[in-house]
Amino acid sequence: MPAILLAGPTAEPLTLAEAKTYLRVGHEAEDALIASLITAARATVEALTRRVLIDQSWRLVRDAWPASGLIAVPVNPLREVIAARVIDAAGREAEVPLGAFTADTSRLPGVVRVERGAVPAPGRPIAGIALDVIAGHGPTADHVPSPLVEAVRVVLAHFYEHRDVPGPGAAFPARLDALVVPYRVTRL
Template sequence: MPAILLAGPTVEPLTLAEAKTYLRVDHGAEDALIASLITAARATVEALTRRVLIEQSWRLMRDAWPASGLIPVPANPLKALTAARLIAADGTETALPLDAFTLDTARLPGLIRVARGGVPNPTRPLAGIALDITAGHGPNADHVPSPLIEAVRVVLAHFYEHRDVAGAGAAFPARLDALVAPFRVARL
């Protein structure tokens, strides 16, 4: 089931000033580099944990409703289902009532339950179902567990220190695994 990022986070888990303090950088010559490394570090921690740190909007595309009625969500933690649509072969979209779906936001990965008989089957054989969701710990870094913020710092420092070609393959520090291990979401 493809997941398409519709809107990334409005903020990063670290500000530029926090990152520069952590890296002990006291000049502005590398601000653009550090800002891009913050984004890369967040994305790396999200990939390692299969969690979205700061709220983001995603679209889940499906070919058919699952026989079990349960749709596991690849972007976690699941916060809300914001839209559900069927897409016809000609591209026209039909909105589905959101009350035909029940969310389990406490589970990781989150689940969307489709009401049996509550929604029609798609007529388009591929990607005929579009579900828009919001996922993430919260709207800003205050909602992200502190070990995950520290993991972003560790990855940021690693990227900053190993930006030369020779060090590109350097392994992450061992403590990164200890920071992210309790937060990894199992793949279903």
């Protein structure tokens, strides 16, 4: 089941000023580079943990409703279902009432329970269902667990210090694993 990013986070786990302080950079010549490295560091931590740090909206595309009534969400932590549509054979979308879904946010990976009798069958055999969800720890960096923010700092510093070093010399520091392993979401 593919997950398509609809809207990324509105903020990063670190501000430019926080990143520059952490990197001990006192000039503005590399602000654009550091800003892009913050985004890359966040994305790296998200990939290592299989979590999104700050709220993002995603679309899950399915061919059919699952027989079990359970949809495992590939982006975590799941916060809520915000929209659902089925697509007919002509390509027209029909809204499905959100009351037909329950987001089980206590699990990792998150699960959406589908009320079997309350959802119409899609008319299109491929990609006939679109389910929009919000995933993340919250809307701001304050909601992100502090070890994951520290992991973003570690990756940021590593990227900044090793931007010209290819190969094994550019391996992440061992301390990164200690920060991300407790937060890694296992795959189903």
